[in-house]
Amino acid sequence: MRQRKNIWRMAALLTAAVSAANLCLTEAKAMPVTEENILALLDEYDPDGAYILRESFSRRENVLGWFEKENDILADIDTAVHEETHRYTFRSHSLKQEDIYIGGQQHICVKYTNVFDSTEMSGEIPEELRTSRFDTYIGSPEQNLASNIDGIYGLLNEFNAYSWGMNTTVSLYDCYWSAAESPLDWDGYILQSCNDRQAYGDFNYYILKYLLYAQKHHPDIYRDIIANESFREAYQITEGRYRALIAKWEQQTAEIMERCHIEKASAYLFDDQYRRLINEISKPEYRAVYRLLCGTDMPDMRGTVQESDNAAEAANDSILMTANNVKTYNTITNDKDTDGGQDWWRSLLIIGGIVAGAVIFVLILTAIDNTWTDKMNSRTCK
Numbered sequence: 404m405r406q407r408k409n410i411w412r413m414a415a416l417l418t419a420a421v422s423a424a425n426l427c428l429t430e431a432k433a434m435p436v437t438e439e440n441i442l443a444l445l446d447e448y449d450p451d452g453a454y455i456l457r458e459s460f461s462r463r464e465n466v467l468g469w470f471e472k473e474n475d476i477l478a479d480i481d482t483a484v485h486e487e488t489h490r491y492t493f494r495s496h497s498l499k500q501e502d503i504y505i506g507g508q509q510h511i512c513v514k515y516t517n518v519f520d521s522t523e524m525s526g527e528i529p530e531e532l533r534t535s536r537f538d539t540y541i542g543s544p545e546q547n548l549a550s551n552i553d554g555i556y557g558l559l560n561e562f563n564a565y566s567w568g569m570n571t572t573v574s575l576y577d578c579y580w581s582a583a584e585s586p587l588d589w590d591g592y593i594l595q596s597c598n599d600r601q602a603y604g605d606f607n608y609y610i611l612k613y614l615l616y617a618q619k620h621h622p623d624i625y626r627d628i629i630a631n632e633s634f635r636e637a638y639q640i641t642e643g644r645y646r647a648l649i650a651k652w653e654q655q656t657a658e659i660m661e662r663c664h665i666e667k668a669s670a671y672l673f674d675d676q677y678r679r680l681i682n683e684i685s686k687p688e689y690r691a692v693y694r695l696l697c698g699t700d701m702p703d704m705r706g707t708v709q710e711s712d713n714a715a716e717a718a719n720d721s722i723l724m725t726a727n728n729v730k731t732y733n734t735i736t737n738d739k740d741t742d743g744g745q746d747w748w749r750s751l752l753i754i755g756g757i758v759a760g761a762v763i764f765v766l767i768l769t770a771i772d773n774t775w776t777d778k779m780n781s782r783t784c785k
């Protein structure tokens with residue numbers, strides 16, 4: 404009987420392995436929010452997000468507290484990674500420094516120098532550049548908010564946290580495709596990623612503006628920040644990675660728009676605000692500060708900014724795709740069959756092959772087992 408039990412145990416393990424391989428792809432949207440499921444999903448798609456959250460789980464932080472829905476990991480995974488990146492950054496805050504995560508399980512320890520509150524520069528931020536984040540982080544921040552009291556270091560902290568949140572959403576792109584049952588299922592992806600792209604504009608502008616303000620009003624503080632090698636390195640790496648992420652997002656969004664027939668105004672939320680910020684930091688004074696920090700010219704991002712046909716609609720932060728520009732799930736599936744359908748059929752054939760192989764494998768083992776049992780039964784003792 405021991406031999407027969409082992410056969411069925413092997414068959415069960417094989418079946419479980421096949422199921423696990425498909426879990427992330429087909430049921431991510433409905434997976435219960437547990438530590439195990441979150442890490443399994445991120446291990447599959449986003450190793451950096453997995454590393455950040457695993458660090459927090461290992462310290463028994465309340466990571467699950469960021470998830471509002473019991474069975475929808477995708478809905479809040481971006482927020483969880485963003486917030487836990489803050490937790491990671493603050494690990495050595497009491498030593499007047501912060502750990503800026505740069506990917507690959509590495510961080511840069513950024514030493515603080517003297518700062519002034521970010522809110523001090525709010526009077527120099529023109530009305531047309533005051534986005535929805537202005538009051539929260541700069542204009543009238545809560546007491547002890549890092550983006551205010553830690554000055555430019557708090558702004559870098561926020562810049563970095565938004566970049567890792569966006570990295571998670573962009574990394575989960577294939578997962579969104581497999582989980583989408585209708586174009587409405589792209590709401591989460593579009594809202595999160597557009598929000599994160601907007602944050603690139605906001606915080607890159609705040610950081611560069613902070614330096615311009617310091618240059619004029621606090622020359623000592625300005626000099627120390629510019630001389631802070633750890634800050635310069637962390638900013639350069641974070642900004643470059645964030646910018647590359649936005650370029651990748653542009654490609655993904657173009658594909659979603661094409662396949663789902665989503666209109667530009669619906670796919671590019673906050674576009675008008677974002678364009679104004681990119682145009683602002685493209686001015687010579689910001690480019691000069693950027694050159695001081697990075698040692699290179701600021702890449703021109705104006706080419707990647709989509710012109711909006713309808714600024715009011717593009718700036719509207721209410722959701723998203725309306726009934727007249729959505730397609731049914733079947734239509735999307737047909738689109739995927741046309742464009743990337745070969746991948747889908749290849750996956751089906753592989754899974755079918757594995758299952759058929761497993762059945763044949765079990766049948767062979769059962770036959771061997773019966774032969775072996777017959778032999779054992781035919782033995783006699785003297």
Ligand SMILES: [Zn+2]
Nearest residue numbers: 485489561564
């Ligand atoms: Zn934050």
